[in-house]
Amino acid sequence: MKTFSKPPLTIDFTNAINPGPAGAGAIAAPILNEAIVKELKLALADNYRMRETGEIAWAELPHEAQAIADQSVVFAKTIRNDFENFVQMGIGGSALGAQAVLEAVGHPYANLTNQRPRMFVADNIDPDQLNGLFDVADPKKTCYHIVTKSGSTPETMAQLFIVLDRIKAAVGDNWRKHLYITTDPKVGALKKWAVEENLPTLHIPPKVGGRFSVLTSVGLLPAAVAGMDVYAMLEGAKWMQIRCWHENPEQNPAAWLAALLVRADRELGIKMFVMMPYSSRLYRMGDWFRQLWAESIGKRYDRDGKEIFVGTTPIKALGATDQHSQVQLYVEGPKDKLTIFVEAPFDGEVKIPIGLPGDKALAYLEGHGMGELLLTELRATERAIAKAGRPSITIKLSGHNPEAVGAFLYLWEVTTALAGSMYNINAFDQPGVEAGKITTAALLGKPGMEAEADAINKELAAFKKIVV
Amino acid sequence: MKTFSKPPLTIDFTNAINPGPAGAGAIAAPILNEAIVKELKLALADNYRMRETGEIAWAELPHEAQAIADQSVVFAKTIRNDFENFVQMGIGGSALGAQAVLEAVGHPYANLTNQRPRMFVADNIDPDQLNGLFDVADPKKTCYHIVTKSGSTPETMAQLFIVLDRIKAAVGDNWRKHLYITTDPKVGALKKWAVEENLPTLHIPPKVGGRFSVLTSVGLLPAAVAGMDVYAMLEGAKWMQIRCWHENPEQNPAAWLAALLVRADRELGIKMFVMMPYSSRLYRMGDWFRQLWAESIGKRYDRDGKEIFVGTTPIKALGATDQHSQVQLYVEGPKDKLTIFVEAPFDGEVKIPIGLPGDKALAYLEGHGMGELLLTELRATERAIAKAGRPSITIKLSGHNPEAVGAFLYLWEVTTALAGSMYNINAFDQPGVEAGKITTAALLGKPGMEAEADAINKELAAFKKIVV
Numbered sequence: 001m002k003t004f005s006k007p008p009l010t011i012d013f014t015n016a017i018n019p020g021p022a023g024a025g026a027i028a029a030p031i032l033n034e035a036i037v038k039e040l041k042l043a044l045a046d047n048y049r050m051r052e053t054g055e056i057a058w059a060e061l062p063h064e065a066q067a068i069a070d071q072s073v074v075f076a077k078t079i080r081n082d083f084e085n086f087v088q089m090g091i092g093g094s095a096l097g098a099q100a101v102l103e104a105v106g107h108p109y110a111n112l113t114n115q116r117p118r119m120f121v122a123d124n125i126d127p128d129q130l131n132g133l134f135d136v137a138d139p140k141k142t143c144y145h146i147v148t149k150s151g152s153t154p155e156t157m158a159q160l161f162i163v164l165d166r167i168k169a170a171v172g173d174n175w176r177k178h179l180y181i182t183t184d185p186k187v188g189a190l191k192k193w194a195v196e197e198n199l200p201t202l203h204i205p206p207k208v209g210g211r212f213s214v215l216t217s218v219g220l221l222p223a224a225v226a227g228m229d230v231y232a233m234l235e236g237a238k239w240m241q242i243r244c245w246h247e248n249p250e251q252n253p254a255a256w257l258a259a260l261l262v263r264a265d266r267e268l269g270i271k272m273f274v275m276m277p278y279s280s281r282l283y284r285m286g287d288w289f290r291q292l293w294a295e296s297i298g299k300r301y302d303r304d305g306k307e308i309f310v311g312t313t314p315i316k317a318l319g320a321t322d323q324h325s326q327v328q329l330y331v332e333g334p335k336d337k338l339t340i341f342v343e344a345p346f347d348g349e350v351k352i353p354i355g356l357p358g359d360k361a362l363a364y365l366e367g368h369g370m371g372e373l374l375l376t377e378l379r380a381t382e383r384a385i386a387k388a389g390r391p392s393i394t395i396k397l398s399g400h401n402p403e404a405v406g407a408f409l410y411l412w413e414v415t416t417a418l419a420g421s422m423y424n425i426n427a428f429d430q431p432g433v434e435a436g437k438i439t440t441a442a443l444l445g446k447p448g449m450e451a452e453a454d455a456i457n458k459e460l461a462a463f464k465k466i467v468v
Numbered sequence: 469m470k471t472f473s474k475p476p477l478t479i480d481f482t483n484a485i486n487p488g489p490a491g492a493g494a495i496a497a498p499i500l501n502e503a504i505v506k507e508l509k510l511a512l513a514d515n516y517r518m519r520e521t522g523e524i525a526w527a528e529l530p531h532e533a534q535a536i537a538d539q540s541v542v543f544a545k546t547i548r549n550d551f552e553n554f555v556q557m558g559i560g561g562s563a564l565g566a567q568a569v570l571e572a573v574g575h576p577y578a579n580l581t582n583q584r585p586r587m588f589v590a591d592n593i594d595p596d597q598l599n600g601l602f603d604v605a606d607p608k609k610t611c612y613h614i615v616t617k618s619g620s621t622p623e624t625m626a627q628l629f630i631v632l633d634r635i636k637a638a639v640g641d642n643w644r645k646h647l648y649i650t651t652d653p654k655v656g657a658l659k660k661w662a663v664e665e666n667l668p669t670l671h672i673p674p675k676v677g678g679r680f681s682v683l684t685s686v687g688l689l690p691a692a693v694a695g696m697d698v699y700a701m702l703e704g705a706k707w708m709q710i711r712c713w714h715e716n717p718e719q720n721p722a723a724w725l726a727a728l729l730v731r732a733d734r735e736l737g738i739k740m741f742v743m744m745p746y747s748s749r750l751y752r753m754g755d756w757f758r759q760l761w762a763e764s765i766g767k768r769y770d771r772d773g774k775e776i777f778v779g780t781t782p783i784k785a786l787g788a789t790d791q792h793s794q795v796q797l798y799v800e801g802p803k804d805k806l807t808i809f810v811e812a813p814f815d816g817e818v819k820i821p822i823g824l825p826g827d828k829a830l831a832y833l834e835g836h837g838m839g840e841l842l843l844t845e846l847r848a849t850e851r852a853i854a855k856a857g858r859p860s861i862t863i864k865l866s867g868h869n870p871e872a873v874g875a876f877l878y879l880w881e882v883t884t885a886l887a888g889s890m891y892n893i894n895a896f897d898q899p900g901v902e903a904g905k906i907t908t909a910a911l912l913g914k915p916g917m918e919a920e921a922d923a924i925n926k927e928l929a930a931f932k933k934i935v936v
Binding site: 010012014016017018091092093095107108109111112113118123124125127128129130131133135136153154155157158159161162164165189190193210211253256271279287290291294297298299300309310311313315320323324325326327328329330331332333334335336337346347348349350351352354356357358359361362363364365368369370371372373374376377379381383384387388400430431432433435436437438440441443444445446447456459460463464465466467468 | 478559561593600620747763781900908928931
């Protein structure tokens with residue numbers, strides 16, 4: 001295992017217990033008090049058990065995904081040789097992690113540079129967006145990575161059907177080399193078809209849920225295609241894996257985080273967690289975190305079947321941009337938020353030169369770096385939020401590098417699992433989205449659902465419409 | 469004034485009062501009950517007064533910005549002729565509206581098409597992002613629109629200083645034609661310098677605050693440069709202006725919206741408003757709305773100086789993407805959200821062809837359009853959220869066109885102003901962001917602030933650091 005001269009990630013909890021005059025709005029110190037340590041040990045035991053039974057196979061990915069990484073690198077080599085464009089088609093967990101990783105480590109305007117292939121993640125079924133994509137990425141020169149764990153996600157499968165048509169129209173019998181598949185190793189229509197057609201296929205291990213799948217080919221293949229060191233990403237995750245399963249909560253950063261987030265909800269009534277990186281390239285990490293936390297922790301029933309309607313809301317923000325948009329509310333509004341700042345040294349710096357002649361008010365900027373200004377604003381915002389009596393923490397990455405990204409992703413996965421145990425919920429299902437899927441299928445005329453469709457249409461017609 | 473064959477915008481409130489079994493979680497009908505109508509009339513009167521005194525000059529922009537539109541169109545013609553790239557540099561209200569408008573009406577991958585100039589909005593001071601921008605947009609071929617109402621926003625001014633250096637290095641004495649300025653007509657170092665250097669300059673009227681400035685050159689110049697019909701945008705705003713100042717709340721869509729949002733907060737304890745367009749191109753409207761609402765309504769004190777810590781939190785989401793990320797929480801989590809769906813007919817459609825051979829489960833998709841699938845999913849999500857006893861509304865735009873965008877923007881400005889009056893707050897200031905600005909300047913060594921810097925550093929050093 002790799003050793004790091006500098007830790008890929010540290011978390012500064014200082015402002016979680018120290019905000020405000022006389023600590024108003026703070027978590028009562030220490031964060032790991034006796035009661036929560038007891039609870040954390042139970043949560044860890046619960047998750048050790050799930051690791052034993054293989055229920056949370058994502059926990060093993062830092063090591064287990066080595067083979068997937070190898071395969072991804074091999075596929076990536078061909079793709080980089082043969083194609084001008086790489087399009088990942090997937091939604092939710094099949095897209096968000098890939099986007100986050102590509103942006104965190106890539107060039108901020110990668111698709112406008114000479115870098116090939118250009119990278120796209122098509123995560124919606126917006127027809128104008130898809131038509132637009134065909135405008136700029138000729139199917140002849142494009143490879144599509146179709147990602148759906150179940151092999152039956154309607155949005156992604158609809159994208160596949162359309163793309164398949166376009167590729168066949170463009171290249172005829174050569175269509176197969178334009179498709180790469182990531183799905184379950186056994187289940188689903190997509191897997192069956194991929195075998196029949198002998199398509200290059202990568203697998204999401206059966207007990208790895210979509211939102212915990214970023215360290216499979218869902219994230220590793222696009223990362224490899226973009227030229228990123230995917231092994232370094234796994235090394236960062238391994239480094240974090242050792243820490244996050246440490247049986248002593250004091251030495252376990254995921255335990256610290258879970259303790260803070262659960263206590264903030266219970267003790268301070270804090271219902272919103274704002275993830276606010278001070279780095280444009282880390283902004284999309286917030287999208288990945290939003291899914292992980294919201295789908296895992298937002299639950300109607302606990303594991304004993306009791307109705308609890310639990311779930312804090314993850315929000316993404318961006319520093320310094322949102323200082324000019326959200327910070328007014330964060331500082332002066334209700335004390336219902338905890339802010340999770342994220343920072344990382346930048347790859348480069350830009351010196352601020354001398355300003356406008358005669359403008360003394362901003363002369364102090366001269367000679368400072370723009371990144372220095374940004375991170376000074378972070379310090380200032382941490383302080384402003386603390387002074388207003390609201391808790392925050394700051395996650396510090398070692399850089400915009402794959403090690404730090406791997407560590408960050410793995411940290412939040414374990415944190416979420418531990419919080420799930422503390423809330424006594426199943427953090428790995430999403431029963432609340434079924435109703436919408438059924439309604440959609442019924443309204444689109446799925447055979448056998450005529451009765452449902454009838455009932456839905458009647459129900460909708462019965463409402464008195466109020467339109468202004 | 470233009471008449472529209474189809475209204476640019478309607479709002480469907482049906483699901484605000486009808487959700488759930490037995491109406492659980494709904495707003496008690498009617499939305500405009502006697503008490504709220506009384507309050508709305510006072511709020512309207514309060515805003516009529518502010519229109520009279522000119523305090524809310526943004527309210528007049530649909531008409532008053534005609535001259536700015538004319539100037540923008542003239543400037544845009546030159547810019548389109550002379551430059552390959554257009555970069556708007558600004559932060560908060562100087563960026564968010566422009567981005568929202570460009571995305572809502574433009575090509576979804578505009579910068580990868582042959583369309584020139586390519587459009588950028590540089591809204592952060594991330595050095596890697598700025599270096600990346602210089603990689604892809606050669607200053608020689610780039611025009612910069614510098615936007616800061618005060619003419620002293622440190623982030624934007626730092627960007628200007630850097631860009632000025634680069635342009636001068638690239639084109640020497642010809643640097644002036646690369647710069648366009650939008651700022652206050654009188655105040656500020658930027659205005660003074662622009663006059664001295666005879667730079668093309670556009671003005672934000674003095675009583676138009678940053679977050680209410682999208683219908684000035686902040687939004688109109690980039691829109692015109694991108695080839696959009698800015699007059700149509702103003703026509704949409706005019707159409708909405710008549711409605712939103714209607715003295716009868718029943719006929720006033722802004723009054724309806726303000727009533728709903730304020731009542732949801734007060735009566736149902738709903739603290740989060742999720743703006744969720746079912747259109748990728750409308751996603752950034754949520755960013756603009758986030759600033760407008762958060763900075764205007766998030767306030768510590770009311771207008772009588774009473775401490776109230778008021779403010780609901782605006783959140784952005786995207787359909788169908790966030791069905792696979794946030795909807796689980798929205799349906800099963802706490803009943804603390806109201807969802808604002810937004811939809812618009814798409815410019816085109818993509819038919820879903822026949823699927824995989826032998827896959828009966830998804831055969832029902834065949835022959836439907838992808839946009840049809842997306843909007844059916846919207847219907848399904850509206851229903852799922854209603855059945856779970858949570859209120860929602862749906863804003864329907866006539867299309868991805870400038871009229872609808874203008875109407876949408878103006879609607880929310882008046883809604884926000886009315887809500888501000890109902891909360892008895894000043895919706896037009898942002899006192900909570902001053903502390904951070906002062907800390908930043910002190911820490912960067914602004915002359916005269918040595919004592920503050922000293923105090924801050926001592927204070928920070930006094931905290932016991934907790935790092936994990």
